[in-house]
Amino acid sequence: MKKPEEMSPETWAVVSGRPSAPGSPLNHPITAASNFRPGGDHWYVRNEGTDALDGLEATLGGLERGSTVVFSSGMAAASAVLELVPMGGAVAVPTDCYHGVAALARSGVEQGRWGVTRVEPSDTDGWVAAARNCDLLWLETPSNPLLELTEVAAISSSADRRAIVAVDATLATPLGSRHLARGADVVMHSATKFIGGHSDLLLGTVSSRDETIDQGLRTHRRLAGAFPGALEVFLCHRGVRTLALRYERASANAAFLADELGSHPKVKRVYYPGSGAMVSFQIAGGDQVADRLCGSLELIANATSLGGVETTLERRSGYGEGSDHLPPGLIRMSVGVEAAADLWRDLEEALKGLDTK
Numbered sequence: 001m002k003k004p005e006e007m008s009p010e011t012w013a014v015v016s017g018r019p020s021a022p023g024s025p026l027n028h029p030i031t032a033a034s035n036f037r038p039g040g041d042h043w044y045v046r047n048e049g050t051d052a053l054d055g056l057e058a059t060l061g062g063l064e065r066g067s068t069v070v071f072s073s074g075m076a077a078a079s080a081v082l083e084l085v086p087m088g089g090a091v092a093v094p095t096d097c098y099h100g101v102a103a104l105a106r107s108g109v110e111q112g113r114w115g116v117t118r119v120e121p122s123d124t125d126g127w128v129a130a131a132r133n134c135d136l137l138w139l140e141t142p143s144n145p146l147l148e149l150t151e152v153a154a155i156s157s158s159a160d161r162r163a164i165v166a167v168d169a170t171l172a173t174p175l176g177s178r179h180l181a182r183g184a185d186v187v188m189h190s191a192t193k194f195i196g197g198h199s200d201l202l203l204g205t206v207s208s209r210d211e212t213i214d215q216g217l218r219t220h221r222r223l224a225g226a227f228p229g230a231l232e233v234f235l236c237h238r239g240v241r242t243l244a245l246r247y248e249r250a251s252a253n254a255a256f257l258a259d260e261l262g263s264h265p266k267v268k269r270v271y272y273p274g275s276g277a278m279v280s281f282q283i284a285g286g287d288q289v290a291d292r293l294c295g296s297l298e299l300i301a302n303a304t305s306l307g308g309v310e311t312t313l314e315r316r317s318g319y320g321e322g323s324d325h326l327p328p329g330l331i332r333m334s335v336g337v338e339a340a341a342d343l344w345r346d347l348e349e350a351l352k353g354l355d356t357k
């Protein structure tokens with residue numbers, strides 16, 4: 001088998017991590033087992049996993065150009081990364097950040113486990129300073145939900161960096177980013193989102209190039225037990241086969257919708273980083289008007305989460321914890337693979353009926 005660097009990531013995503021023995025199926029079937037008879041590589045699944053999990057980790061690791069450990073959810077993956085912080089250490093977290101990770105960092109503060117500093121996603125000087133003083137930087141780019149960008153390479157290569165650099169690249173996908181090559185130590189994804197791609201599973205990934213970090217993550221997964229289930233492993237591997245196709249189509253749709261929304265009089269501001277499948281926008285008139293828009297769409301689903309084949313949106317301002325910094329009427333949209341014209345017609349008709357005064 002060729003190495004990932006010898007082919008395009010689109011090809012790797014399709015051909016990697018599959019069985020090769022004569023007579024084997026083209027892809028790993030669902031391995032519904034907890035234990036195996038002795039004599040092979042696998043003994044108990046929480047310890048050694050399965051061939052199907054090895055296959056998925058090989059595919060994802062190749063896309064990331066590192067070694068990937070799959071966890072039972074994105075939050076399990078994020079928890080495993082935060083375990084790298086020593087007791088009494090310091091963590092820097094973005095001001096605009098996935099709310100679950102912000103809450104996890106805060107719970108560590110409440111337990112006296114570590115201290116947390118918050119840094120603006122685009123404040124490179126702030127991150128560089130934090131890299132000297134903290135044990136771990138948690139970067140998220142694009143950030144959720146304001147889609148701000150962080151300069152991973154500049155921060156990772158800063159002089160006197162002491163902190164481990166971890167990047168939550170969920171919104172960028174492994175195709176839209178390759179942060180290990182930019183100097184990050186670990187890259188995390190919620191595979192629940194674009195990697196799985198069909199809103200039908202929870203999984204998380206952590207990738208690294210450091211043997212010690214990789215082994216530490218595997219030990220943590222074995223002992224904490226945040227192990228991926230067999231069905232999820234199967235669905236995720238099937239999903240990632242089409243990641244390139246889905247992400248390309250969704251990104252083209254997002255560019256089109258960002259453009260249309262930007263010139264609509266009832267839209268105050270569009271947040272779009274110039275690529276990717278996420279578009280956030282602020283509706284004139286505030287949260288109630290935003291709710292009315294979200295509730296009056298037909299094709300686009302008013303639902304949380306993101307990264308599925310279907311377009312979804314939800315109001316994020318006034319969402320509760322961690323949303324104080326968001327402007328009123330902020331909607332986050334995850335763009336899917338439907339026809340762009342149909343999506344815009346759905347939005348345009350719903351916008352038409354809105355009284356934004």
Ligand SMILES: *Cc1c(COP(=O)(O)O)cnc(C)c1O
Nearest residue numbers: 073074075098144170190192203
């Ligand atoms: C969803 C998400 C997570 C958490 O992942 P789960 O799979 O829901 O546990 C973390 N970070 C980002 C950016 C996310 O979108």
